Amino acid sequence: MCRKRLLGTNKKSCCSVFVGHVVGKDCTAVSGPRCIPCETGTFMNKPNGLTKCFSCFSCDPGSGLSIKQNCTSESDTVCDVLHGYFCKSWTDSSGCSTAAKHSACKPGQRIKLPGTFSPHGLNCTLWTQ
Known part of the structure; x- marks a missing residue:
């Protein structure tokens, strides 16, 4: 080898x-x-x-990370963000390395379209039935 x-x-x-x-x-x-x-x-x-x-990098669910690709002998773990979180920092080898929770919608609003990579990525709209 x-x-x-x-x-x-x-x-x-x-x-x-x-x-x-x-x-x-x-x-x-x-x-x-x-x-x-x-x-x-x-x-x-x-x-x-x-x-x-x-x-190998550890994708901590308590920190908003999930495993996108498992670690192998030839490559590091690649992490993704959990629903409700956004990625704060990326690395070439392990994808998202730090995540944070999205801000919440105000009372009387609902999520219109969830964001992914921004603290302001949560798009809220008035709650209607």
Whole structure:
């Protein structure tokens, strides 16, 4: 699972691992490197020479987030916002990382069209029967 490349000042042939893997044991003068896959709950999304995978992001429902795409050994969790919330900040790897509750309609009003990405995204209209 490793791609060898020249690393370091002495230009030894060492391990550059594919996505989903990290270096388990680096190369020596007499032996090649050993590469290991990322464990459940961790990922590596680019070729690397690192010894630890990144921890998967947690989409906390208590903070208005839900899982849009589960974490795999090759990609981070992607989060979406729950109904009634809007996204305050995005990341390239995990989608929405921070959400906040929409403001509520005033008494005598109802939701006309729920918004998604704005604190003022809740469109209210007078309640009529």
